[in-house]
Amino acid sequence: YIGGYLFKLTKNMTFRSQADYPEPEVPDKIGDLLVYLEAWKKSVNYIDDEAIREPALGGPDTCLRSKLIGQVRVLAADNLNSPDEACQFLSEYYPLSNINLTLQIEQSAHQLPLSFGEIDLGGGMIPGNLHYRIEIHRGMNGDGGLSEGVKWSDENAEMVTRAIKTIDNRNILVEEPEEVTGESFKPGDWVEISNIVTELQRQGGQMVQIEQLESTSCGLQVTLDAEVHPLLTRRKNGKIEHSLSPRLRRWSGYYPSLALKNTYDLGRGVKAVFASSDRKCHYESADYWTFAIRDREYNKRHAPQKSLPLGIKKYRHPLAIIKSGTKGEKIIDCRKFFKPLAEFGTGL
Template sequence: MHADLSRLTFRPERHYSAVVAQQGRVQLDADANEQAAIQLYQARTLAADLIGRHGGPRDAAGRDIAGFYIDYVGGKYDIDTLLIRGGRYYVEGILVDATRPAPGVPVPDEDAHDEDTPTPPDRWTYWDQPDAFRDPERDRLPSPAQTPFVVYLNVWERSVTAAEDPALREVALGAAMPDTAARVKVVWQVLPLSLAELAIDTTDLSKDVVRAAFDNWAKKQSLSSGRLAARSERPDHADEDPCLVRPDARYRGTENQLYRVEVHAGGDAKDATFKWSRENGSVVFPVDELDGTWVQLASLGYDDKLDLDVGDHVEVIDTAYSSRLEALPLLRVEELDLPGRRVRLSAEPEPGVGRRPELNPFLRRWDHREGPRHKGRTAALKGGAVPVTEGEWLPLEDGVEVYFAKGGGYRTGDHWLIPARTATGSVEWPTDPARRPLLQGPAGITRHLAPLALVKGEEGAVDLRFGFRPLAGTIPPADEAALAAEAQARREEQAAEDPSHGRSQTTAEAEAAVDGGV
């Protein structure tokens, strides 16, 4: 997540069940965030174990009350669409809610005439679903008359700060203060998938066949195959600044940092690019207005460390851009107008981003300037980002280096986090017993996928969801006759197992002798 963090410490393989605060100790964001991550992991694991990979609730009578029931609506005079029923659904333990919020009721104007208020829609459609931001020019649905297609649910998570959701900011703290906590948002998107991508024979489109093919496809989509390692190496110019850090320090930065290496453009190594930030991509600047290459900002930063400077690369972002996981060119800051809180960029931002105030546009600063110098050569930037080079250690800054494993596949949004600490003069990264850095998969983004329907055109949509009933049920009232029969059966069973009825052997023999004498 893009947030101002010290580090992320949650590791499920360590099997910690809670974070225990100790008296008189420094409170860190990493501890509080790990406690939240532990609880979330436990809750989602339990839900997935009970429900399965995906499923929605049914009521006690078995009626379907789950969300994401799909209706296909062919457009005779308009474009085709899907109707998405509201309600809850679970994908790999993650709660996904498609309930459409009801609009508020305003206070009527005194002079206004009574008018019938139109009934708001109770279902989302393919085109207005809240997190997909579909473009009618690029994202039209396939024609089921030509070939059926699968509708599936794509679920993932991203961070949201006050730059994107101003309601998170406590205005009582004043505009000069930074924001407080960030949020993590569950993003859901209902998307089409052709049968060709599932490698399905169209002569057999049973539910089991489609679900099995989708599961095989989903396993390949959840995580990318890119792997990265990080280390710190004392750079050649270290002797030029011996007074700033320890002479033997491999990490030469003067402050603790959380480096974020994030894939910008995905694909194979020849096409992929990456960007990096020493602040985990948390340095952002809300946009007030775009005017060509000039951008009016709400603020130019809080200090020299978190401001903008000529030569910085920035990404123009809004809610739609973040949800679509696009990779538009990064732009360079060419000029600053400090009194006017304006910056001039190297090019005008793309038409589809940053121009709708309701989507809360902002600039995100990245800290690379040009391709990393390595072995006497400098790699040119591509689209404002650094080209991925596999099989070599690539320097970032201050002794921090990264290594992309050969043969990887990369997706926009894949990222790795690298804490760097001045106390150790090194970075925190897992190593083997010989202290060699270990290759790691990305920390995110993890996609959770579930099939919803198979659209067959005039035949309608075949429901591919799963459902589950409540575990709890009514307790039947006590039946006195049944209880008495059960008690008698238990007594007879005990008598058969223990003829002495619990008495000692000596007592039983004495009683038998008395009975015989009588």
């Protein structure tokens, strides 16, 4: 049990065969190791599990499920000799995120006085509700380098579609999003290319913009403004590896850097400022905030003010310390055992 959730590790499971942790990271340092369990919740859509799509809807379906993820991970860690020391090491290695977000909501000339969350239904701007999502991004560039910044969406980044195949490094064939979500991409849209490996490692994908779109009989051909890193759309025998569930997710915008006290314009009069109450700022990839934009009174009461990230909430607990030495390895078991509840006395 971790975080109150039950995880079962089967006897025939190995470190490299974990269903929820494909291509696990292994320390390249030789020495003592700390083996620990990390647990968190992941949103699952139809790309991850086709069975959750509702056939009665005739195609469009944006429903999500929540899945508990349990991953056995390994860290290089010297001079650990007890479970308590291992717990302390994990808490220091993964400090809690202390970055906070403050929103500034301003009214611009094109907005109606009633609401900052206006929508356009073809007959002009009318008041509406918007679900904003701001997320810290740590992903990769086309050359494999690290990319870190801030991505945001005024539709909760809910528009995502499956990649069918790569035509070349800048052209990808995807499912027509309109058949799934009821709307499609547009030139200039920011999209994130990712797959199940990057998502289960909580690593961002690659942020690119759409240059051109062309509908074909096989799907929608998307031309991007940059080359896509091969790891995100890997091929096997000349075809894309669909077991990796490659996907394109639309975002409203992306800033390729994250700096405290900078003002980030998120459109519609919404501006974001990041800060930290501590001298040293801590945050993790995929830390996020969500909030609604409605009428002025609602925004005034509920707009985030120095708000910490809503998630992703992660639980970590040591399983074992592997001590290396000249006489071989020594394993210190860090698990805590308790009797089944049925074996406890009632006291009556």
